[in-house]
Amino acid sequence: MRAWVVRAGENGEREPTALEEGVLLVGWHGLGDLTEVRTREDIKAAVAAAYPDEGPYTVGNWTGQLYRFVHDIQAGDYVVLPLRSGRVAVGRVSGGYEYHADAPDSSRHARRVEWLVKDVDRQSIQPDLQNSMGSLLTVFELSRFASAERVAALAEGKPDPGRPDADEFAAGLTEPTKLYEEVRRRAADEPLTLSVRDFLAIWGIQRRYPAAVEQIKNDLDERGLVTVPPFTEGSIESRIAVVAGGSEPDEAGTSAMTRLTSGGLVDRMFVSHLIVGGTQDGPGEESETETVAYRVSNLESANRMPEFVRVGADLKTAMTLMVLRGYSQLPVLDADGRLRGVVSWESIGRAHMADPRAGLEAATVRGQEADRSDDLLNWIGAVQQSGYVLVRDHDHKVCGMVTASDLTVQFGTRVRPFVLVEEIEQRLRRVVDRCVPLERIRAVVPGRRASRVNSAANLTFGAYGHLLKVPENWAALGWAIDQEHFLTALEECRQFRNGLMHFSPDPVTDDQLLPAQGLLELLRSMDPQN
CATH class of the missing domain: 3.10.580.10 (CBS-domain)
Incomplete structure (x- = not known):
C-alpha cells in the first residue's frame, strides 16, 4: 500500500469534477491516449513530441509524473487531494488509467477513486506530513515516515498519528513550561529522555543555529535545567536527558547530577564533563560544552x-x-x-x-x-x-566510524540547499531585469540606496516580493499563474534562505527543502529556456 498526492490543477480548477465524479484528473492536454504506452522512454518520447518547445528538464519532470499516474499508482493505494478550501480529501484508488477522449482538454487523463473523506482539517495533520504534501508537482508519492499508514488513519476520520519513530510523550511537550513541569514532576531516578529533534520541537525549532541555541539555553538557565549530554552535541536523532541541574541537594546532600552519575542512568563522562568543565554561575554564562560547532558526533x-x-x-x-x-x-x-x-x-x-x-x-x-x-x-x-x-x-569505547563516503554525503547534503537557492535568485534576477524597467525596480528600494541600484542583482531576496506585489510589475512578467500563491511561495523561500544563512550542524531534510524546490520547479516552468 502506498500513498500519493494528485492535485486538481494549478488553481484547483478540476476539483469539482474530481470530487463529484470520483476521479483523479491530470492535465497535459497536448498528450493523447497513454493506455498502450508501457515504458518510461515511450512516455518521454510522447511528451517531447507533444511539447517540442520544452527543454530536457521539463520533459523529464513531466515524464516522471505521468509515469507515476499511469503505471506506479495501483488500485488500493491511498490518494490525497489538497483542496482550495485549505482542507484535503482522501480516497482509495479503485481503477487503472483511463483516457476520456470526449472530456474537456484538461480532464482526459483519469483514474477512478473512491473518496473516503472530503474535508480533512489540516490541523489534524502533523507538520512533517503537511510539509510532504507541499510540493507543487501534480503527481508525487508520500513516501517518508510511514506516510501511507498515516494517510490511512486520516481516511478513517482519525487524526494523523505522526511518525512511528516519534516520541509520543515528547509530542505532548508543546512549550517550555510543560517541559519544566514534567522534569519537576519526575523522580531523580527517572529522568526525562527524548531525542534532540523532539527537544527542539518544544521551541518550534527544527535545526540548531546560534540564535535558536541561545534562546533555548536562556530558557533552560532560567528554569535550572540542563541537558545531558548537551543538546548541541550528537546528531538530530541522538537522545538526551533533561534534568534539574540547579535544584538543591536532597536529604543525603546529593545533587541531581550526582544521583544520575551514581545510578548509571546517563553517560557518566558527560555528566562529569558538565560538572567539572562546563559549570555555569548563572543565566547567560557561556558553557564550552554547549557551543554550536561541527562535532564528529553530528554525523x-x-x-x-x-x-x-x-x-x-x-x-x-x-x-x-x-x-x-x-x-x-x-x-x-x-x-x-x-x-x-x-x-x-x-x-x-x-x-x-x-x-x-x-x-x-x-x-x-x-x-x-x-x-x-x-x-x-x-x-x-x-x-x-x-x-x-x-x-x-x-x-x-568505540561507538561509530566515519568514512570518506560519509563526509561526501554529509557535505553534499549541506551544499545542495545553497545551490538550489542560488538558482532561484538567478532566475528571479534574469526575469525581472528582462521584464521590469529599472525605474520600477529602484522604486522598491528605500532612500538613497535606490540610486545605487543598477539592476535586479542589487535587490535583496525579500525585495522581489515587494516588487512583484505591484500589479504593473506582475503583469509585465506575463506569467499565467496565480500571483498570491507565487508570492506566498516566495516568502516561504525567503524565510528558508534566511535560516540557511545561520550556521547549524544539522543538515536540511528533504521535507524542509520541498517549498524551495517547488518554487524552483515553477520558475523553471515559467522560463524554461534559461
Missing part, C-alpha cells in the same frame, strides 16, 4: 556501532565479514568495547607476505580514533588520507 555514522571483530577471533571471520559487507577494514575490539587496532586488506596482505599462516593478531595494525566531541573539521584530512576514522565515546 549519524559516528553514533552507529560499526561491524567489528573481537581480539582473539579467527582472521577468516574478519575476512568473511569484509567480503560480505564490502568493507576495506574492520575494527578489532577488546571485551570492553575499546579499540585494539584495525585489520584491513592491506594489513592482511602484509602479514601473509611475512607468514602465510599469520592470524588476526599479526594482521592487526594501529587504528585512528577520534573522540565524538572533537571538531569534525580537524579530522577531515585524516579521513581523506586513510579513508576512515573510528569514533569513541567518553568511556573510550
